[in-house]
Amino acid sequence: MGRIRVENLNKTLDGLHTLDGVSMTVARNELVVVLGPSGCGKSTLLHIIAGLITPDRGRIFIDGVDSTGRTGLVGYMQQKDLLLPSRSVLDNICLPLLLQGKSRPAARAEAARYTCDFGLGGFESYYPRQLSGGMRQRAALLRTYLFSREILLLDEPFASLDAITRRKMQLWLKKLHKQFGSSILFVTHDIEEALLLADRIYVFTARPARIRLELSPGRPGRPESEIKEEILAILEEEASD
Numbered sequence: 001m002g003r004i005r006v007e008n009l010n011k012t013l014d015g016l017h018t019l020d021g022v023s024m025t026v027a028r029n030e031l032v033v034v035l036g037p038s039g040c041g042k043s044t045l046l047h048i049i050a051g052l053i054t055p056d057r058g059r060i061f062i063d064g065v066d067s068t069g070r071t072g073l074v075g076y077m078q079q080k081d082l083l084l085p086s087r088s089v090l091d092n093i094c095l096p097l098l099l100q101g102k103s104r105p106a107a108r109a110e111a112a113r114y115t116c117d118f119g120l121g122g123f124e125s126y127y128p129r130q131l132s133g134g135m136r137q138r139a140a141l142l143r144t145y146l147f148s149r150e151i152l153l154l155d156e157p158f159a160s161l162d163a164i165t166r167r168k169m170q171l172w173l174k175k176l177h178k179q180f181g182s183s184i185l186f187v188t189h190d191i192e193e194a195l196l197l198a199d200r201i202y203v204f205t206a207r208p209a210r211i212r213l214e215l216s217p218g219r220p221g222r223p224e225s226e227i228k229e230e231i232l233a234i235l236e237e238e239a240s241d
């Protein structure tokens with residue numbers, strides 16, 4: 001059974017047809033990447049899975065339960081997810097635990113147990129402006145992880161980072177995913193990132209987003225260069241429409 005199952009989503013936003021019959025799954029401990037051209041509807045998909053907006057048609061199932069329009073079931077790191085500038089790293093990352101009803105000391109103690117694994121050890125009392133871009137993204141990821149350790153939606157979390165930092169963060173996330181084993185739906189428009197991270201990839205068309213191709217890059221059989229060429233050809237074709 002999929003942890004996330006998306007069935008036949010359709011959505012029109014302000015007269016723009018954005019999602020067109022999107023169906024997909026994320027299995028337990030699987031890292032699934034949605035790869036699609038800019039503006040195709042990727043963030044809209046995550047908004048709907050997170051329950052922040054409702055689809056015109058279609059349903060979202062979390063662990064088999066119809067959860068369409070329900071919030072709070074998954075951790076969601078939005079594309080423009082910002083840390084609160086007036087709070088320290090530790091106070092930022094323990095926010096979800098406070099929302100879950102934990103006392104401040106208990107929340108801080110629990111959050112502090114993860115800072116080393118997330119590369120934030122020693123920086124707990126720093127403020128976001130004192131951190132590098134990569135560290136801010138790790139803090140935002142840890143905050144998302146503490147909201148839901150089981151199911152995470154990550155919307156282009158590394159897009160704003162320079163190439164070297166991005167590569168480091170990708171390798172780090174891959175390692176972390178092996179270690180913690182969450183079910184992750186990761187959105188990007190970067191092919192290399194998708195191929196590096198994904199157990200499975202859905203390639204979307206330009207808006208309205210439909211699934212154009214589904215593939216599992218890690219499986220033996222086809223060389224990665226060939227898979228990359230195929231995806232590149234699709235994205236180029238979609239971008240030119």
Ligand SMILES: Nc1ncnc2c1ncn2[C@@H]1O[C@H](COP(=O)(O)OP(=O)(O)OP(=O)(O)O)[C@@H](O)[C@H]1O
Nearest residue numbers: 013014016018037038039040041042043044045207
């Ligand atoms: N709240 C909204 N109201 C109206 N139109 C919207 C809204 N949010 C997004 N759109 C439009 O819907 C389409 C899909 O947007 P969305 O943000 O889901 O795409 P995306 O694939 O995440 O894009 P990007 O790659 O830029 O992050 C775009 O054409 C966008 O202009």
Ligand SMILES: [Mg+2]
Nearest residue numbers: 042043079155
């Ligand atoms: Mg987006």
